[in-house]
Amino acid sequence: MARLVCARCGREADRLIRGLCPSCFAEVYGVARIPGVLRGEVCRYCGSVRIAGRWVPAGSFEAAIDAVVRWQASKARPVEPLVEARLASWEALSKPDWRTRVALNLEGRTAEGVVVRARVPVVVQLKPSICPTCKTRVSGEYDTVLQLRGGDPGALERLAVEALTEAGVEGDTVDLIKSKDGVDVYFTHRGAASRLVRILKRRGLVETVGRAEEYVGLTSTGRRTRKTLIVRVRL
Ligand SMILES: [Zn+2]
Ligand SMILES: [Zn+2]
Known part of the structure; x- marks a missing residue:
């Protein structure tokens, strides 16, 4: 059986993607196209977060960040030749607030089933706003x-x-x-x-x-x- 060697790190691998082992591929190309700043809007009265034009209950910075991160990750296209990319988990690197540094743990897959994982640092930027319910209530x-x-x-x-x-x-x-x-x-x-x-x-x-x-x-x-x-x- 022919041995496959990663062109970047020189390690042997069962499968290569563009000549690279999965971890080198993730380091060089990433897993999904995701912006460095993920933006969201949060109602400063009730804590709801606006996702795809709809206001959904959140109630805390963690919940709002979770909703924004999941929504953005669901829209992110996988990097070729990966056919699938998803958010496995995320963690806050700074205290959850209006602006929070977050690490996304992304997982992608090639058509042959090779799994690629990447940890991607992003910033989640929340904008204080007011949802229609609170607007009606306070006016x-x-x-x-x-x-x-x-x-x-x-x-x-x-x-x-x-x-x-x-x-x-x-x-x-x-x-x-x-x-x-x-x-x-x-x-x-x-x-x-x-x-x-x-x-x-x-x-x-x-x-x-x-x-x-x-x-x-x-x-x-x-x-x-x-x-x-x-x-x-x-x-
Ligand atoms: Zn490698
Ligand atoms: Zn509200």
Whole structure:
């Protein structure tokens, strides 16, 4: 039986692909054509990720990265003469975040069944966005949004819930949404938001209060505006 020798590393191999052993082939040519940066869009309110134009639930950076990586890998064409390429697994090389370094473990196959494996470093770049569901929800019936900032979102959420109860304005609250920046509380009327701010001030937690007003249209009672209060606290 003729011995096959890899033209690159000189090792013997059962099968060669373009004159190379499978591991040299993977090093030289790779397994699949996949971009170095994989992009995705993530709803900053609910964590859903947009895949092929559809929003699918994710809820964490890991889940969003997984969805983006799988989707991109499913579209990647194998490098010739491989006839098949798939994602065997992936692992994060940096802390899962909006921008994460990831190693893809790809596995390809020739028509003769020779398996080729490659570990491909890529960057997964997620763009903060808003999904249609959250868009509808946050643009619904509210006239004031209070953005609580200046601490860990989990701690801010607990503080907001506590202060809402103490102010007795839960009934005037449309929604409370935790994001990576903090917590946004949506109120049906500004009086409720002001009461919440007073409670926080009384506790000595408020550093600054920023205000912005936005014109959102006309109603029978006049000009309709929406107020944003940016409350920076010290926890
Ligand atoms: Zn070789
Ligand atoms: Zn959403």
